[in-house]
Structure formats: structure tokens, C-alpha cells
Amino acid sequence: MKLQSDPTVAYVLGRRPDRIYYKDLTVESPYNTYLVPGLPPGPICSPGEASIRAALHPVPNSRELYFVATGDGHHRFSMTNAEHNAARRLVDSDRPSPDREIPDR
Structure with a gap:
């Protein structure tokens, strides 16, 4: 994969x-x-302390494999490819298209 x-x-x-x-x-x-x-084939960066803690002590029973960045510093996590594709469509629908004016935030 x-x-x-x-x-x-x-x-x-x-x-x-x-x-x-x-x-x-x-x-x-x-x-x-x-x-x-x-x-x-090798590391692309060194993890911080919080990342190491999260890897050593993962959320119990977490099975989220898929994620999509929402563009505002957050992510949507999914357990199946179908859920992931739905999350992608949702996130993409919130993003301005090249021919659409970008709203002020």
C-alpha cells in the first residue's frame, strides 16, 4: 500500500x-x-517527546488507519477506505475551487 x-x-x-x-x-x-x-527506507525526521509517548501508549482499541488533513491544522480519522473517501469528499467540498473566490476567515 x-x-x-x-x-x-x-x-x-x-x-x-x-x-x-x-x-x-x-x-x-x-x-x-x-x-x-x-x-x-529511513526516517524523515526525529519525533518529539509527545510523539514518542503516543507511540508507547496508544489510545486503547484505536483502529484508525486513514486520515485526511482538513486544512486548518486538524485531521479527520477513519477506520475504512469508504469512511476515508467520505471524509475526503467532505473536506474537499469545504475547500475553494480555483475558479471560486476564497472567503475571508
Whole structure:
């Protein structure tokens, strides 16, 4: 399964861009999880203390495998691909299309 994770593409690019473009997803690298299935061959960053605690003490009975970024610093988590696709449609419907004016927030 391909992880399709933007942080791995940012790692390949060698910078933290404001956004990832479709052209960025095609960069050949064993770290590009849009092209290569499975985990990258090595770490892309060092985890902080909170991340280590969360890995050592996960939420009991948590089975969420899928997630989508909402664009406001939050995520929607899902247990099935069908739930994930519904969450993606919901999040995408809230995002302005290129031909639509972006509302002030």
C-alpha cells in the first residue's frame, strides 16, 4: 500500500513548502511514498517527546488507519477506505475551487 504522505515528498524536496504540487509527487526517490509502496527506507525526521509517548501508549482499541488533513491544522480519522473517501469528499467540498473566490476567515 502506498502511504501517499506529503511530509515524505517535502523530505525529498529538501524543504518544507507551503504546499505540495502535483509535479512534486512525481519526483523519483525511494522516500516518495506517492510512488513507492510501504515505508520509506529511513526516517524523515526525529519525533518529539509527545510523539514518542503516543507511540508507547496508544489510545486503547484505536483502529484508525486513514486520515485526511482538513486544512486548518486538524485531521479527520477513519477506520475504512469508504469512511476515508467520505471524509475526503467532505473536506474537499469545504475547500475553494480555483475558479471560486476564497472567503475571508
